[in-house]
Amino acid sequence: MFHFVDDNTDFLEFVEVFTPLNGYTCLTFDSPLKYLEYSGSADYRKPVALFTDIRMPQLNGYEMLARLHERHPGIRMAVISGYADEPGEKHYCLYLPKPVRPEMLLKALNLFMRCEKEGPADLQFGCHGVDDDSFKMNCRNCPAIIGKREDN
Numbered sequence: 001m002f003h004f005v006d007d008n009t010d011f012l013e014f015v016e017v018f019t020p021l022n023g024y025t026c027l028t029f030d031s032p033l034k035y036l037e038y039s040g041s042a043d044y045r046k047p048v049a050l051f052t053d054i055r056m057p058q059l060n061g062y063e064m065l066a067r068l069h070e071r072h073p074g075i076r077m078a079v080i081s082g083y084a085d086e087p088g089e090k091h092y093c094l095y096l097p098k099p100v101r102p103e104m105l106l107k108a109l110n111l112f113m114r115c116e117k118e119g120p121a122d123l124q125f126g127c128h129g130v131d132d133d134s135f136k137m138n139c140r141n142c143p144a145i146i147g148k149r150e151d152n
Contacts, residue, residue: 001045002026002109005035005064006053006080011100015051022106024113032056032064039068049076049093049112055083065092076112 002024004015012028019026029035032052036059038044050068054061065077082098094108 001047002112003035003047003050004028004052005030005032005050005056005061007031007056008053011053015105018102018105019109022109024109032059032061036064036067039071046072046075048116049078049108051078051080051096051108053098054079054081076115078108078112 002019004012004026006012006028007030009030012030015026016028027038027047029038035050035052050065052061052064061079061081065079068075068077077092078094078096079092080096080098080100094111096104096108
């Protein structure tokens, strides 16, 4: 199960069709506040990974990720944005630029699923690496990697 948070309903509708066509399930949320509410409910189920936009009304994606990281440390998170990545301590594993190409999204889904099943291949480089520059990894701050480092 993957979770997606984006205020762009066209993107969410695409994800709701694309994800199952590729063998995965997903939940979508059009607001970071709705997702945070869900993440605090008894119905919450930890996703394989959470994908979120950054620039959204009410609360930006980085703020949502920080709050979520406090509640549920160790969740793999990906940022999807049309704006340049901002440097700094962020709680995400992948950065995907918008517009997201379907093949790039599928690579990210597959990468996270492989990481879920096999665990990190290397604590320095993260979950089995990516062999192209479609998106960049942020393994230094990936909660799933940090958790593994602390276990050792």
